[in-house]
Amino acid sequence: MRKFKDHIFICDKSELYTLLQESFFQQSVIVMSEQSSRRYGFDSLLKQLSKQNGIIWISSFSPNPTQADLKKSLEQIGSFPFHHILAIGGGSAIDLAKGILALYKKKESHTEIPSLKAITKYIIEKNYVDNSSLISFTAVPTTAGTGSEVTSWATFWDVNSAAKYSIDAPWLVPESVYLVPELTETLPKRLTASTGLDALSHAMEAYWAKATNPAVKELSLEAVKKIIYYLPLAVTDSTEPNVREELLLAACTSGLAFSQTRTTACHSISYPLTYLYHIEHGFAVALTLPQIAAINQQAVPDIEQLLHCFVTYGGISPWLQTVCRGITPLRLSSWGITEADIPKIVEHAFTKGRMDNNPVPLTKQDVTQILLRCL
Numbered sequence: 001m002r003k004f005k006d007h008i009f010i011c012d013k014s015e016l017y018t019l020l021q022e023s024f025f026q027q028s029v030i031v032m033s034e035q036s037s038r039r040y041g042f043d044s045l046l047k048q049l050s051k052q053n054g055i056i057w058i059s060s061f062s063p064n065p066t067q068a069d070l071k072k073s074l075e076q077i078g079s080f081p082f083h084h085i086l087a088i089g090g091g092s093a094i095d096l097a098k099g100i101l102a103l104y105k106k107k108e109s110h111t112e113i114p115s116l117k118a119i120t121k122y123i124i125e126k127n128y129v130d131n132s133s134l135i136s137f138t139a140v141p142t143t144a145g146t147g148s149e150v151t152s153w154a155t156f157w158d159v160n161s162a163a164k165y166s167i168d169a170p171w172l173v174p175e176s177v178y179l180v181p182e183l184t185e186t187l188p189k190r191l192t193a194s195t196g197l198d199a200l201s202h203a204m205e206a207y208w209a210k211a212t213n214p215a216v217k218e219l220s221l222e223a224v225k226k227i228i229y230y231l232p233l234a235v236t237d238s239t240e241p242n243v244r245e246e247l248l249l250a251a252c253t254s255g256l257a258f259s260q261t262r263t264t265a266c267h268s269i270s271y272p273l274t275y276l277y278h279i280e281h282g283f284a285v286a287l288t289l290p291q292i293a294a295i296n297q298q299a300v301p302d303i304e305q306l307l308h309c310f311v312t313y314g315g316i317s318p319w320l321q322t323v324c325r326g327i328t329p330l331r332l333s334s335w336g337i338t339e340a341d342i343p344k345i346v347e348h349a350f351t352k353g354r355m356d357n358n359p360v361p362l363t364k365q366d367v368t369q370i371l372l373r374c375l
């Protein structure tokens with residue numbers, strides 16, 4: 001096991017397996033890991049351990065978790081007094097774990113488990129419980145993308161596809177993170193591409209965010225350079241060594257960058273593309289990346305350093321085409337979106353704390369033009 005940064009370690013699957021057996025399962029644990037954990041060979045261990053007292057395995061939730069997933073998880077946990085939560089999975093598993101940490105023991109007067117309506121209200125009003133002194137939190141990301149393993153927030157999607165919510169509190173950052181490149185080796189190409197593009201967007205948006213600083217820019221450039229080189233290799237089954245490890249480290253580095261800045265216009269515009277038209281998050285953010293980068297040139301003089309990283313590919317757009325070749329054309333029309341849909345998307349594209357974190361202010365007219373060029 002090697003230390004990557006502070007509380008973040010790189011290890012192989014057998015080291016993680018030993019750690020799970022010896023450490024985590026001697027205490028009361030909630031394990032968040034989707035059924036697809038069989039993909040990384042932990043399902044039999046989890047099944048075996050979940051038969052013991054003291055472990056609850058939550059294995060069924062949506063790829064874009066909603067308030068309903070949170071309610072179902074809280075029901076499964078009930079009054080189980082757990083001391084540790086372990087999330088093994090993509091952003092959805094880690095985000096759902098954060099939701100549990102924020103709302104566990106949140107009770108309405110007449111019932112133990114909050115209703116769907118109450119959960120929505122707690123999320124909107126940021127009315128959480130600080131369980132951090134009682135419950136420790138470990139994350140094992142199995143995609144190289146969301147950076148959720150190092151951020152203090154989680155994304156939840158409205159159960160009626162009407163909004164995107166953030167759960168956000170400083171105590172939601174996992175205390176221990178284990179990066180296991182082998183766990184990402186069997187990711188399907190489409191998921192590799194979309195999660196990798198999400199990580200790229202986090203790094204680029206952190207670079208130009210209003211809230212950026214020189215240390216963030218350094219992390220961003222480190223992540224961007226790695227993703228530009230390694231993501232096209234990962235989606236073409238390259239045999240070059242270390243591809244998956246470098247991508248996992250790059251996504252984590254990108255997470256460390258945007259954990260200090262949050263995201264900007266690309267993410268803000270992406271949210272309705274995901275909850276209204278079901279575009280995978282990474283493709284939804286990458287769709288507008290070239291145009292937003294071009295617009296932001298006027299306010300961020302040193303953006304040239306960032307754009308220079310794409311020079312061998314001829315720019316951001318040709319690089320994106322290389323990554324998405326054989327997976328999906330990166331056009332809104334690929335998801336059935338037409339010009340008639342644009343006004344509705346624009347209405348939902350202005351998320352507070354994201355759009356106003358873009359260095360160049362954008363109007364509804366600007367966003368309309370950006371989206372029309374993405375059709």
Ligand SMILES: [Fe+2]
Binds near residue numbers: 281
């Ligand atoms: Fe993202």
